[in-house]
Amino acid sequence: MGVLGWVGRAFSRVYWREEPLVDRIRPHLPVGGSVIDVGAGGCRIAELLGADGRFSVTAVDVVDHNVTEVPMQLYDGERLPFPDKSFDAALLVFVLHHAEHPEALVREVLRVTRSTVVVIEDAPETRAERWCWRAWDYVLNHAAHDDIGVAHHARNVGQWVVFLQSCGAAPSSARRFRALYPVLRSYPHVVLPVSIDATTSG
Template sequence: MVWALAGVGLLLLAALAYWQLIIAEGTYLGPRVVTLMYNWAASAYEHIKQFDPGAEQWHLGLPLAKSLDLIPAPFVLDVGTGTGRLPRALLFQPRFRGRVVGVDLSRRMLDHAVRLNDPYAGRVTFVWQDAQTLPFQDDTFDAVTCLEVLEFTPDPEAVIEEMVRVLRPGGVLLTSNRIGPDAPFLPGKAFAPHAFHEILERLPLEDVKAQDWQIDYDLVWAIKRGTVAGGGVRPLPEVLRCPACGHSPLPMRDGAYRCTGCGRAYPVAQNGVVEMAERAHQRARG
């Protein structure tokens, strides 16, 4: 009897661990665990995903580039960029002559992103920062993308709001919504298609359209409402916003973006990654 109970207990424990760590990838345990797992898996990520370059172009690079055709040099933000899959798909497109900024909380994923986007160096910048506090001014980007990320953040709806905040009116939001067999095991993180649609419709967005994409994800497109003005690439120091105090802009001096509001400095690593994540939580200077 005792052995049977112990066996059942062990099975339940194994099922719980499988759910929390394999299906949910640590999302209910907080961003530290999610980041730990992505840091750990970073070197295997591309091998696990086996991205098909043709499909990446067809579903992501080409339609996104087309949607930005009217802007000579569009400015694009990819949230939870990982190994820089979206930047690569977009920058490969000859019709896209803009720049991309990729944000991620896993420092190791970003190291791979830098290496894999080397052919486009000079047109892409990677920033180490949590998607929950995007370090950019309001209404900055012509497109904001976020693929296979929302369900791994503490509050997906808050991240969507952040993305809409930094998207300029008339800009394109492209995100994914988790569907498929594992989605019911991600309560509060994955949403039924109609519920996801409603979340977006409550925000200043229009033309919300879902599109079949992968077994586990739909693609969802939307446009930010409001008066359309300008657009195009802007200098990074001008649009960066301190994730700790909200001050902007952040001029660059001696290899770091500097907040004149709270005194924090956000250094640029040797490989070009702008390191904000940990600095934002440290105490400000004097």
């Protein structure tokens, strides 16, 4: 592992990013509900969400980079090993841009979820922001863990909305934000909550 990999590993051990992300996620979740965190990575978001007992969180991913005591279940990346409507809510946090088949992943998450899906994604707008996005993604993911592929899908806020709509998961809002750590506000992100009741009734 080279210098960039060690930089990525160092960032992965600090909770600079996860705490503010959890603050953005919590308002969209049913208190006391069960939550599946798909693509949980280091499981730090799952750990923080479950810390006060308000949520029961199940972490799943296709690779094991868990740095917490939260149990994490591996799956094959195609079908989640749970029955239909097993969870009240689901999280897809910086996951879809890595998925080879993001449409299939969204539909699989909808299958196992009863109420709400919260998507948080990178949303670079300009050419410079896309360059920063690819550079940071490489450092924080692929350089640090060679079993994490490079990012596949760069979309801006509007493109993420259209993409989710095409998957039958129309978001109720799209709130942009920029994170100081670890990407130094170099490109925007977006929070996209999806109400499954509204999706299925519409």
